[in-house]
Amino acid sequence: MNLSEILCKKILSREEIIFLLSLEKEEETELLFRKAREVRSALCGDEVHLRGIIEFSNHCKQDCHYCGIRMSNPDIKRYRISDDEIIKLAEFIYESGIKTIVLQSGEDMHYSGEKVAGIIRRIKDNCDVAITLSLGEREFADYELWLEAGADRYLLKHETANAGIYNKIHPYQNLDERIRHLRFLKEIGYQTGSGNIIGLPGQNIGDIADDLLLCNELDVDMASFSPFLSAADTPLAGHKNCDIEIVLKTMAVARILLRNVHIPTTTALSTLRPDGRRRGLRAGANVIMPSYTPNDYRFNYLIYKNKPGTDEGVESKLQQVYDLLKDEGLKNSDSKGHSLKQL
Ligand code: SAM
Numbered sequence: 267m268n269l270s271e272i273l274c275k276k277i278l279s280r281e282e283i284i285f286l287l288s289l290e291k292e293e294e295t296e297l298l299f300r301k302a303r304e305v306r307s308a309l310c311g312d313e314v315h316l317r318g319i320i321e322f323s324n325h326c327k328q329d330c331h332y333c334g335i336r337m338s339n340p341d342i343k344r345y346r347i348s349d350d351e352i353i354k355l356a357e358f359i360y361e362s363g364i365k366t367i368v369l370q371s372g373e374d375m376h377y378s379g380e381k382v383a384g385i386i387r388r389i390k391d392n393c394d395v396a397i398t399l400s401l402g403e404r405e406f407a408d409y410e411l412w413l414e415a416g417a418d419r420y421l422l423k424h425e426t427a428n429a430g431i432y433n434k435i436h437p438y439q440n441l442d443e444r445i446r447h448l449r450f451l452k453e454i455g456y457q458t459g460s461g462n463i464i465g466l467p468g469q470n471i472g473d474i475a476d477d478l479l480l481c482n483e484l485d486v487d488m489a490s491f492s493p494f495l496s497a498a499d500t501p502l503a504g505h506k507n508c509d510i511e512i513v514l515k516t517m518a519v520a521r522i523l524l525r526n527v528h529i530p531t532t533t534a535l536s537t538l539r540p541d542g543r544r545r546g547l548r549a550g551a552n553v554i555m556p557s558y559t560p561n562d563y564r565f566n567y568l569i570y571k572n573k574p575g576t577d578e579g580v581e582s583k584l585q586q587v588y589d590l591l592k593d594e595g596l597k598n599s600d601s602k603g604h605s606l607k608q609l
Contacts, residue, residue, distance in 0.1 A: 278519070283523065286515065289515065295514075310528075313599035314553065314591055316365075316556060316598060317555045320367065320369055321567040323376070326372025326402075332570075334498065334499070342568070347560075349384065352369070357393055365599075366398060368397075368400060379412070384415075387415050398418065399420050400421040420451045421459035422447060422451065423462060424441065424462065424481075425463050459490060461490035462492075464508050465507065465512070466502075467505055474512070481520065485607075491516045494508045496570065510535065510545065530551055531544075537570070556583055
């Protein structure tokens, strides 16, 4: 296969995706990353969208084998941030100039449909922001209620398109059901986000190609690709962390294949390498999600080991983001950063 020819294509076959993901030589991966930046610049512009994330509860009824906040992990202190505190944090995010609030938690049934809807309404009444929810699989009626209450987006990663692996590492869930939720969310009007974890046991390059093709088929508005990072006291605690290069290649191929979707450069990349976030931007990402979860809680939202920045102040983290963007010739967007597919 010819790299330059493939990089000029707008539609990629599974074999071509595998070819791109398998590139090893630095001069070749550089061509891939450069193409991803060109596509980003042409379709998304030079603006990067900041999303302030509040991880408001680490209670979870699921038992994902990789996740540090899984139900069976006995060693973490469980917390819930009060509604009033969530609203104050949302106001603080809005006042710091960020126009999207991401509300994330484990699958915590303490938060009934109505309780979450109340939080969404209060945020929307007080702040002119978009709201992304990342609360796991819930009743379809809840998704409808939250949309009516003002939620804009829903992030529910499919984690892996390999059903055998998915079903093995998610004891109470299955891939078909996950996909059914993603389709429903899209159908009723959410901007949807999916994505995978890279480096799961048994996963191969073909599986990662399938993840990208699944995101394409689901017509997602956002796609997040993160490395597997081992978490203490989980069944996968001894499994090795993912190599950053394959994650960066996946992000770059995603940019070329999925075109104008929003792709974050994740915190997990910075855990792998100090310059991980920068390298994510260089692989075509256009979103950064700084955490606004207060330190008292964040130390217990350790979905994996060594999550970075846990003792830094919010202001200094934000300044680092602005400096990074300037350095990379990018700008901080002042819009809500809605789906580029809807324009
Ligand atoms: N409960 C919600 C859900 O299921 O979508 C959101 C919370 S969950 C902790 C958020 C994401 O963390 C998951 O989609 C998963 O991809 C990621 N995650 C959890 N443990 C991880 C690990 N050890 N390595 C990499 N990503 C991990």
